[in-house]
Amino acid sequence: MYEKKIPKDFSCGMAVLMEIIGGKWKSYLLFLIGKGVRRPSELHRQVPAATKRVLNLQLKELEFHGIIGKDIYPELPPRVEYFLTDFGQSLMPVINAMDNWGSGYVGEFRQLMERKSELSGIHN
């Protein structure tokens, strides 16, 4: 399995939360699963910029921390459905607070990023 070499300090609640939801796509995944998007292929369709591999890795971490669970139906073709655990549900208000705050800043944030791009000559 994966072995981290640099110790992290989890004395602070923030650090614990960041460890749990800190991946690049975990917030989307939680958001979507919270909205009822359950199957891996659907999730991938909603977040096409990420590869299956990365989504799977992050889903595994969320599962490891008990935030989500999965039902596996041994059919053909195989079917898997993710869901929020009770513990995961307890996280949703925090997620929503984070999303709300961020949403209020999206516009200004984009401008800031454009200014930054101009300065360094990048034009996506």
Next chain:
Amino acid sequence: MYEKKIPKDFSCGMAVLMEIIGGKWKSYLLFLIGKGVRRPSELHRQVPAATKRVLNLQLKELEFHGIIGKDIYPELPPRVEYFLTDFGQSLMPVINAMDNWGSGYVGEFRQLMERKSELSGIHN
């Protein structure tokens, strides 16, 4: 300057927030500055595990996003004091919500990490 090559998608408020506070030590820094720890040397003393360089990088990012500001006193020896902007203040309730949730999970989290370490044979 630093040029990112992989585009990020900030359509979601969560992603914006994570971009702003997502660094390894930013949460500590905000927490400490919010508590009134102002000077770089003090901050470094409170977070000795991080190097000055990294703390500076993260402080700069927080400053770039308008979360914190700094007063520079051109004295000898030089003195710098960070402070939360109004915008940064607006973030604190979210930070606190995140910290509270995480704090409630610290114990269980540590156990989980130990179990993980046992499995892979790591004993820090």
Next chain:
DNA sequence: CAGAATCCAAATAGATACTG
């Protein structure tokens, strides 16, 4: 004390091809 410069290590993500 504050912080920039350089070099390097670790962590994380992406591309692609493959299996049941």
Next chain:
DNA sequence: CAGTATCTATTTGGATTCTG
């Protein structure tokens, strides 16, 4: 469809040294 394996690229953080 779901998931893994392998390889590569990018991003981020750490160590050290140096300056005013």
